[in-house]
Amino acid sequence: MSASITTLQQLLFDLAGVLPADTAPLFAMTRQRKLEANETYIREGDTERRLAFIEQGIMRAYIIKHNGDEATLFLRWEKQFIASHDTIIHRKPSRFIYRALEPVSLMEIDYDVLEEVLKTHPEYEPLRNFFLMRMLSESLNIMEAFVTLSPEERYRNLLTERFDLVNRVPDKYIASMLGITPVSLSRIRKRMLDKGKG
Amino acid sequence: MSASITTLQQLLFDLAGVLPADTAPLFAMTRQRKLEANETYIREGDTERRLAFIEQGIMRAYIIKHNGDEATLFLRWEKQFIASHDTIIHRKPSRFIYRALEPVSLMEIDYDVLEEVLKTHPEYEPLRNFFLMRMLSESLNIMEAFVTLSPEERYRNLLTERFDLVNRVPDKYIASMLGITPVSLSRIRKRMLDKGKG
DNA sequence: GGATGAAATTAACCTTTGTTAATACACGAA
DNA sequence: TTCGTGTATTAACAAAGGTTAATTTCATCC
Secondary structure, three states, X not given: OOHHHHHHHHHHHHHHOOOHHHHHHHHOOOEEEEEOOOOEXXXXXXXXOEEEEEEEOOEEEEEEOOOOOEEEEEEEOOOOEEEOHHHHXXXXXXXXXXXXXXXXXXXXXXXXXXXXXXXXXXXXHHHHHHHHHHHHXXXXXXHHHHHHOOHHHHHHHHHHHOHHHHHHOOXXXXXXXXXXXXXXXXXXXXXXXXXXXX | OOHHHHHHHHHHHHHHOOOHHHHHHHHOOOEEEEEOOOOEEEOOOOXXXXXXXXXXXXXXXXXXXXXXXXXXXXXXXXXXXEEOHHHHHHOXXXXXXXXXXXXXXXXXXXXXXXXXXXXXXXHHHHXXXXXXXXXXXXXXXXXXXXXXXXXXXXXXXXXXXXXXXXXXXXXXXXXXXXXXXXXXXXXXXXXXXXXXXX
């Protein structure tokens, strides 16, 4: 029994009182999947409606801008959901690329299959709600940071709230998530060090 | 019969095949509500879990920053949902203020009541999903704009995609949504005009 | 351990934004 | 019409970010 199934069974019990023994129809449709570091999980143009729960490792969602540069939209790590939102929400080919930054193990389900399961087992519905709300909450937090904080403040925020994460991920991806260039992030770090010395 | 009820009944039929005649248990729990221009709908600290569908008018969600300034998170207008996410997602007092920019009419339901209705009428569940996905989609679009576009490009985007909106709303709120100051937005507009002449 | 390549830092220069304050403009109330 | 208030513009200066390129650091692979 994988650790992530146990986690999700517990979640389903907490949310809806569904007993672990009654979750077989759901977990029968999930697959375990391993990714190597730097392996691409979803490519630009893919249409599979993948929804995954990350058991181990960090993933990065990014897009290729018109000028060819990459822009990182977000990172996701252990015990978080990751999904190709273009395909799931809009049924369009993914404009984003989802790639493992470290060796990753995840549990995935196809969203079409999940919808079928939910038709016959509406008792799992709270789980879908939970993951949508979680994603919405995270997105709103990020939006909030963009309208209320300067780049330096957003970086400080990230350091206090996700120090472990910042240390596991190359700075250039952090910079991109913050909406700035790596050069600028480097200067921010320097300014922070200089202030610290006083 | 209010126009927004008809709209939502149609939506529920398209999403889940629920006939308008079978939606009474849901719409019995909704209230029509009118707001004057500048009237506050949700105050900082409010705990009511309000979810509303805007029939007419524009609403603004904003937060008071530590320095006392306001930051506008988003605007919502006709045929959109607006909800106090701190209260609904986290069951915490709202840190955001929701206020009418114009005379507004909306249809509201308390999220706790909605959850009760959904327990006995799971056939309405697709509607909740729809509104969560809509909000998630909009949030992700905004995030995407912040990591891929410059302030000027974000403003151009807004002009092409929501020209009507920009013209109905004071620039200072637009600027705040874009993550910049009104002064800076004014300069962007001037630069755009100058280029146009060039 | 040395070579290799990617990432981070630094520098120089230019552009943009933030800040503050003064001014111009628009609109509604008296 | 005029006054008052809030909004937008402009100006001047400081601070920060973008760009490009050179340099340093670091991890990794042979």
